[in-house]
Amino acid sequence: MLVAGSGRSGTSLLVNIIGNLGFYVPQPQLEADDSNPQGFGEPQWVVDWHTELLKRANVHASDARPSAWADTARLCLDERISAQLHRWLGNQFSLHEQLVIKDPRLMWFLPLWNRVGNELGASVSVVTMLRHPAEVVTSKLHWYPNMTLVDANRAAGWVNTMLYTERATRDYRRVFVRFDELLADWTQQIARISAELDIPSLVNARARQQAEADSFVDRSLHRSKASWENLDVPENLVKLAEQVWEDMLLLSDVRKDDGTQVLSRLDRHREAYISLYRYAEAVAQSTTLAAVRPLRQRIAALEKQRNLSDQSKAAQQPKTPGLLQAGRRLIPPEIRRRIPPRLKLAAAKLLSR
Amino acid sequence: MASEDPTVNDGAAASPVAGDPWTNREGIEEYNIRWHWLQKPSSSGFTAVLRVRDEARSLPWVLPPILRSVQHVILVDNNSTDGTPELARQIARNQGSEHKLEVLSYPFEVSRYGAEHLWTYPDSVHSPTYFYNWSFSHVRTRYALKWDGDMVLSPEGEQVLRDLAWQLEGVGGTVRMALSSVYVESPRVAYVDLSYVHGELCGWRNVPEHTFVKCFDWEHVRPWSDSLLRVPDWMCFELKWLEADEFDHWSDTEFETGPLFRKRREWAVIRALLGGTDLPDGVIRIESPRDVHVVDHLQQNYVTMRHRGSAVESAFDPAGNEETSQQLTEKTQRS
Numbered sequence: 217m218l219v220a221g222s223g224r225s226g227t228s229l230l231v232n233i234i235g236n237l238g239f240y241v242p243q244p245q246l247e248a249d250d251s252n253p254q255g256f257g258e259p260q261w262v263v264d265w266h267t268e269l270l271k272r273a274n275v276h277a278s279d280a281r282p283s284a285w286a287d288t289a290r291l292c293l294d295e296r297i298s299a300q301l302h303r304w305l306g307n308q309f310s311l312h313e314q315l316v317i318k319d320p321r322l323m324w325f326l327p328l329w330n331r332v333g334n335e336l337g338a339s340v341s342v343v344t345m346l347r348h349p350a351e352v353v354t355s356k357l358h359w360y361p362n363m364t365l366v367d368a369n370r371a372a373g374w375v376n377t378m379l380y381t382e383r384a385t386r387d388y389r390r391v392f393v394r395f396d397e398l399l400a401d402w403t404q405q406i407a408r409i410s411a412e413l414d415i416p417s418l419v420n421a422r423a424r425q426q427a428e429a430d431s432f433v434d435r436s437l438h439r440s441k442a443s444w445e446n447l448d449v450p451e452n453l454v455k456l457a458e459q460v461w462e463d464m465l466l467l468s469d470v471r472k473d474d475g476t477q478v479l480s481r482l483d484r485h486r487e488a489y490i491s492l493y494r495y496a497e498a499v500a501q502s503t504t505l506a507a508v509r510p511l512r513q514r515i516a517a518l519e520k521q522r523n524l525s526d527q528s529k530a531a532q533q534p535k536t537p538g539l540l541q542a543g544r545r546l547i548p549p550e551i552r553r554r555i556p557p558r559l560k561l562a563a564a565k566l567l568s569r
Numbered sequence: 570m571a572s573e574d575p576t577v578n579d580g581a582a583a584s585p586v587a588g589d590p591w592t593n594r595e596g597i598e599e600y601n602i603r604w605h606w607l608q609k610p611s612s613s614g615f616t617a618v619l620r621v622r623d624e625a626r627s628l629p630w631v632l633p634p635i636l637r638s639v640q641h642v643i644l645v646d647n648n649s650t651d652g653t654p655e656l657a658r659q660i661a662r663n664q665g666s667e668h669k670l671e672v673l674s675y676p677f678e679v680s681r682y683g684a685e686h687l688w689t690y691p692d693s694v695h696s697p698t699y700f701y702n703w704s705f706s707h708v709r710t711r712y713a714l715k716w717d718g719d720m721v722l723s724p725e726g727e728q729v730l731r732d733l734a735w736q737l738e739g740v741g742g743t744v745r746m747a748l749s750s751v752y753v754e755s756p757r758v759a760y761v762d763l764s765y766v767h768g769e770l771c772g773w774r775n776v777p778e779h780t781f782v783k784c785f786d787w788e789h790v791r792p793w794s795d796s797l798l799r800v801p802d803w804m805c806f807e808l809k810w811l812e813a814d815e816f817d818h819w820s821d822t823e824f825e826t827g828p829l830f831r832k833r834r835e836w837a838v839i840r841a842l843l844g845g846t847d848l849p850d851g852v853i854r855i856e857s858p859r860d861v862h863v864v865d866h867l868q869q870n871y872v873t874m875r876h877r878g879s880a881v882e883s884a885f886d887p888a889g890n891e892e893t894s895q896q897l898t899e900k901t902q903r904s
Binding site for chain 1: 609610611612725728729731732733735736737738739740742785786798799800801872
């Protein structure tokens with residue numbers, strides 16, 4: 217079982233519950249802290265591996281760029297990376313039949329987890345936690361004050377990651393769970409997960425296990441309430457985030473005949489978000505250019521130094537025949553590229569005589 | 570006039586843009602090229618375009634997986650004599666995917682690659698370049714996928730294609746395929762060339778920047794984009810039937826001494842297989858279980874077969890001490 221959803225959405229709570237109902241959280245885990253006193257429920261290997269992969273892809277865990285999914289797609293298809301997961305997951309399954317894997321970064325690699333899980337003969341399912349975006353942003357601002365992301369970017373990150381997590385899992389065995397409903401009555405939500413994902417063992421857990429699971433539910437955990445009032449997020453983004461939120465809620469309790477319309481609306485939301493992000497990037501282009509200008513100047517200076525060095529080396533090499541040089545100047549690169557190699561070689565030999 | 574506010578979600582899907590038609594030098598208006606480029610963001614996914622001629626034998630393996638994997642399939646038939654278009658419709662009907670398949674006819678003799686292609690104008694209906702542009706002009710989704718009538722997707726490859734449809738929504742990406750040839754000798758025996766994998770650009774945005782241009786020996790889509798994604802070699806393979814003439818779409822067949830490595834390799838393998846001589850290095854023989862066609866067998870087991878033939882996996886150490894394949898190979902040999 218893969219647990220997806222934005223950080224601060226109740227994913228840790230769900231894993232702590234499920235981890236007491238027959239599912240195993242691979243050890244060692246990330247240590248608990250004040251932001252998550254009951255523990256994160258995240259395997260250390262998974263966190264470290266995802267962190268390394270995101271670094272390679274140049275993607276942030278709550279990246280707001282729609283283009284970031286293409287960056288992680290490359291890694292999802294990398295053979296060596298697939299083999300790493302295959303080995304680790306295979307080892308885990310050799311010891312335990314049911315695993316629950318959670319990490320806020322996991323959404324970026326869902327296709328990889330799904331594929332490797334299937335290769336190992338596992339039945340892969342996804343539970344995505346839902347929490348109002350304003351609550352998520354407020355919670356992150358409170359518990360991660362050292363991170364430099366601003367409100368609007370966090371809100372955009374929520375929209376991007378939730379829209380594409382939904383799209384990524386559309387063909388999967390999946391269920392959506394609201395954080396506030398999990399807190400209100402976790403037994404109902406677990407029963408729903410059990411029924412919709414066909415995992416009867418969840419509701420067949422022993423009484424002691426259920427009591428242990430209940431001990432993780434602390435309604436005081438719901439500390440941030442939904443309000444955009446104190447958040448600096450532009451109106452158009454708030455409007456889109458609310459639309460996405462409303463449709464994601466429908467996925468958590470939609471009747472089957474309404475499903476198609478909801479999915480179609482979510483497709484339109486993704487298109488709208490891509491447009492919004494593109495225009496935001498365009499408007500902010502002056503800021504981006506100003507930020508990279510010193511770096512570009514530095515690179516240009518280094519290249520100039522390197523060219524001077526190359527020229528002095530070239531001066532010691534035999535000169536290219538004049539006709540061949542003239543040919544290169546007269547024929548445009550796009551035309552030169554289309555000339556078959558055999559013709560180029562023949563021409564070079566002829567002009568070199 | 571459509572709203573310029575990028576956040577307005579009026580519920581309407583992004584509409585393709587019809588450009589000015591490209592005319593052909595023969596003046597056949599019905600076959601002018603009318604593009605349906607799609608510039609705005611769209612979740613419409615991939616349209617696979619198959620240009621086929623007498624592919625009835627391969628179609629039962631080629632068409633079902635691609636119908637399952639993409640949003641739309643356009644099959645352009647070029648004077649088939651074996652019932653290819655009718656079979657395509659039947660396959661789609663059996664699968665319940667009729668709504669996804671569009672069958673078109675391109676009734677002109679198209680020049681073969683090589684000298685014939687070289688001496689055919691690119692705006693002639695007989696040019697492969699024109700043929701390809703005409704075929705792809707019917708795409709109305711965000712991405713076009715060039716698919717051949719002999720390319721077979723593995724089940725894992727189907728999922729990769731389904732995922733790429735949304736993974737590439739936010740970029741102007743291109744997709745490069747890596748595939749090997751499978752030479753089919755009989756219903757139960759085939760030969761797979763594991764040593765040579767050729768790469769081909771197969772997916773790109775449906776925009777004016779990506780059209781086909783004429784090269785000396787063949788056509789090519791332009792240009793390369795910054796966001797290039799390479800799909801793994803286990804995604805699909807290319808069927809070659811040993812009893813057929815696999816080079817009949819070329820006007821010059823002196824591949825043995827030609828500059829194209831891919832064609833030299835195919836020529837060498839086919840000659841060895843037909844001549845009964847030793848198999849070239851990297852070519853393995855596959856025999857399927859009784860009552861299972863070898864192509865079905867390969868399709869279901871292709872990923873496993875390619876993984877066995879691939880580089881040794883490396884161990885991941887979060888501390889950053891990742892062993893190289895070379896080190897692992899040495900370790901394996903020592904043990």
